[in-house]
Amino acid sequence: MRKLTYFAASTLDGFIAGPDGADPTGPNGFWPIPADYIEHLVAEYPEALPGPARQALGVTAEGTHFDTVLEGRRSYEIGLAAGITDAFPHLRHLVFSRTLTESPDPAVRVVAEDPTAVVRALKKEEGKDIWLIGGAELAGALYAEIDTLVLKVAPLTIGNGIPLFSRNAAFDPSSWTLTDHTVLKSGALFLTYARTRDAA
Template structure:
């Protein structure tokens, strides 16, 4: 069975974006350093947006993921950059009630019950499913998240979009791997234990 993997950058105090919810990529608290790019290209090249892959000459199927799922706010970041499908090399799903019924988009819109849709995806054949964000969707999908791959940045920002945004819910994950990058990012992999 496929795994649902939350692969995301996070601050030490548990935020995936600043208070404005804007694109955190390259922000002072999420610097994109050469060693981080090298790690992503070597290990998770399918998580790079299509234009970045094209610029770097990266082609082919993913190593870990063949599907990406994200919330509307995360999808809007790509739209603001002029990308109706930031990940054309992956099957791309967007959870959104406001996009329901739109058939002009190059993505699959999930208008309701993302948890049920995640369960369906996990039952299909294929590589794992990448949950790109955001925090509200991650909280909704928490019962089905099998693994966390956290790019922990050595920054504290005090407020913003939390890793999981929602009511109190408990889940346990066990660390199974860690890579410390020279630029300060620590990539921590945790598998679900309950």
């Protein structure tokens, strides 16, 4: 069965963006993007690079991890504000929103249904795993469905901001097993955890 992977960048203190929710890697952003970080993404997760970045870097690799990307409306609108209607044209792209009445791009499917039901149906399909890019609200809603966490941890603290999971996520302590890790010279970490599920 396919797995849902929350593959997200996080600060050392557990935030994925600043308090305003703007793109922290944008022109006025505060998030460091060292060369070895990009090189690792190109080598290991080429499908996680947005289309414009793939084009600029000459990346054509299909990728081995994901064939579908899920994101919430606020996360999606960061791309829209930059004039990008589909940041991941090489993946099946679903945006969860109850307020978007139609998709700005024919290749992007806007989904108003319950995220949990949609993800459970996607998991039953054949294919690669499913990438949950964020944001925190969608990650919170799908907290119980996440099978794998891949955290791209920057050597950075910001004190306050948008957390990895929204404050509305259910209180449900879960154990995770570290299955892989990469430490880059720049200080960034790629940490992969599998959820420890009871056999019952």
